[in-house]
């Protein structure tokens with residue numbers, strides 16, 4: 001079994017409400033299952049709901065990979081119920097940002113007066129793994145996770161999971177600049193699925209609508225198509241939707257993407273892909 005399930009698909013800030021209920025308003029969190037190995041990408045508010053599901057599978061061992069530690073990628077962790085249960089084991093992985101590690105960022109958001117329980121008081125066993133750029137980790141026999149650095153203020157890692165000859169790439173909070181990012185092209189070579197930051201429309205990114213977004217560390221749906229074509233990736237999932245995008249606007253983004261790359265879809269909460 002190799003599958004990916006989306007628990008949070010939004011960027012920047014959660015946006016609950018009637019206009020976003022179809023796609024979902026939770027921030028970034030994707031669960032990947034490779035047989036018995038449980039991998040989670042990012043701890044946005046979607047992580048809370050995944051935690052509720054995992055409470056029925058105790059004890060759990062999971063591998064939580066952070067793309068980076070901006071708030072929309074860590075803010076669900078203090079509400080992740082399995083972290084409050086002794087006997088669970090949580091391995092956490094991420095790069096060393098200029099401002100510190102995953103551990104210092106997670107501890108920081110749980111300090112008084114922001115949160116009543118400190119990271120060091122959590123009953124689950126937490127292990128922190130600082131990754132270097134390009135590192136590959138083998139989580140179980142035949143389950144590999146490889147990273148590559150993207151382009152984002154403070155730094156970001158994209159990840160690729162390989163299992164039984166199939167692969168999925170998780171690349172959010174990044175932008176290409178003039179050509180498809182060579183590091184992401186190498187990471188994504190012949191992958192089955194790309195999950196990619198499509199925060200903006202091409203018009204918004206270029207500044208034809210509002211101010212130009214170059215250098216802000218986010219992409220648009222045409223940039224993801226360029227990456228799929230350069231790397232030979234088969235299926236493309238639009239991810240990290242802008243908080244201002246209603247269900248209708250996300251569907252419009254999906255429709256425009258499919259016109260140029262038919263095997264594409266917009267991520268929504270509850271979407272499951274079988275690889």
Ligand SMILES: [Zn+2]
Nearest residue numbers: 011012072173
């Ligand atoms: Zn983000």
Ligand SMILES: [Zn+2]
Nearest residue numbers: 068070152173
């Ligand atoms: Zn970010």
